Amino acid sequence: MIAYSRPFWPLFLHVFGAMALFGAILAVLIVSVAALKRPEARFLRRATFVAALVAVPAYIVMRVGAEWIYSKEGWGTHGAKDPTWVGIGYGVADIGLLVLLVLLGVAYWWTRSGRPLAGRIVAVLSVLLIAALGVAWLAMSGKWGS
Numbered sequence: 001m002i003a004y005s006r007p008f009w010p011l012f013l014h015v016f017g018a019m020a021l022f023g024a025i026l027a028v029l030i031v032s033v034a035a036l037k038r039p040e041a042r043f044l045r046r047a048t049f050v051a052a053l054v055a056v057p058a059y060i061v062m063r064v065g066a067e068w069i070y071s072k073e074g075w076g077t078h079g080a081k082d083p084t085w086v087g088i089g090y091g092v093a094d095i096g097l098l099v100l101l102v103l104l105g106v107a108y109w110w111t112r113s114g115r116p117l118a119g120r121i122v123a124v125l126s127v128l129l130i131a132a133l134g135v136a137w138l139a140m141s142g143k144w145g146s
Contacts, residue, residue: 010069017062024055029126084145092136
């Protein structure tokens with residue numbers, strides 16, 4: 001019901017981008033674990049890198065939608081204090097971008113070198129990013145501290 005009162009397109013883009021980002025990182029996790037179990041399958045390492053590449057435009061769509069709806073709602077203007085869940089979302093998005101860029105670099109390194117250490121780093125970073133996205137998802141759906 002709360003979403004019904006919000007502007008449609010900004011919220012749609014934000015949620016669509018967030019779902020695509022979560023799905024891309026989940027794909028990175030699944031394919032990287034599969035590639036670690038079959039080190040001779042170079043195509044799995046490449047698929048991990050491609051899935052990480054897909055996460056970048058998904059992040060951009062998610063963040064553009066978030067900024068758009070933030071400006072439409074009028075938060076942060078005239079000394080208004082943001083709700084807690086907005087701060088959690090921004091924190092996860094900012095740190096998540098750094099983790100995503102490191103994940104992308106390590107996935108590229110893994111594609112080129114084939115070193116198992118790089119694959120384990122990719123898997124761990126994707127688990128951390130999925131956990132952080134899950135916390136943001138819970139905070140925004142439950143409107144913590146609003």
